[in-house]
Amino acid sequence: MKLAEALALRADSARRIEQLRTRIMSNARHQEGEEPAEDASALLNEVGAVIGEFETLLRRINRTNTAAHIGPQEGTITDALARRDALRLRHSVVTAAADAAAGGNQGGYARQLRSELKMFSALPVAELRARADELARELRELDVRIQRANWEVDLLE
Structure with a gap:
């Protein structure tokens, strides 16, 4: 199995876990005389x-x-993943700085009178915009x- 396939399975597993969590929470309590739609204990075993x-997938992915x-x-x-995360943070900070310096966070404020600051x-x-573009390219x-x-990489055991 290739690493990319394992990553897709990991994402599917994470979604499945979240769906099961939601179903467990929906069926963990019920009113007297009513039956829950699903067996919360069976759902707990499944999750x-x-x-x-x-x-197991996470261990193999991390090892690989x-x-x-x-x-x-x-x-x-x-x-490379650490570098990518750092580049994303740098890009975010530089873009935010450029937006703030350009007045992009002022919500449409414009000077109306000469006496205003x-x-x-x-x-x-x-x-800053040029640096943000360069960071985006590197990313x-x-x-x-x-x-x-x-x-290209095979998943390790």
């Missing part, structure tokens, strides 16, 4: 089995991510390399 499979090297710059998949940008908006390229590795 226990799904969580066990989920844990730690062992699989995808390139000299990226290192392991785990290293004039606002000045404390940051170079154009440079896209790294994400492609990670996705490629997900389809």
Whole structure:
């Protein structure tokens, strides 16, 4: 099985666990004289089995991510995932700074009278936008390399 397939199974398991949690909560109590729509105990047993499979998948995915090297710059998949998370944070912060410096968070406020205070940008908006574009490009390229590795790397036991 390829890593990408295991990641898809992990996502399916997570959705299944959440669905079972919702069903358990809906059927955990009922009125006297009424029967719940589903057996909450059976659902608890089912979610226990799904969580066990989920844990096994996570262990195998983590082992694979730690062992699989995808390139000299990226290192392991785990290293690349950490880099991707950091790039996302950097992009978010730089974009937010550019928006704030440009007055994008002022909700349509505009100076109407000469006596009102004039606002000045404390940051170079154009440079921040260019930096955000560069970070977005790096992020896209790294994400492609990670996705490629997900389809090329076999899942470890």
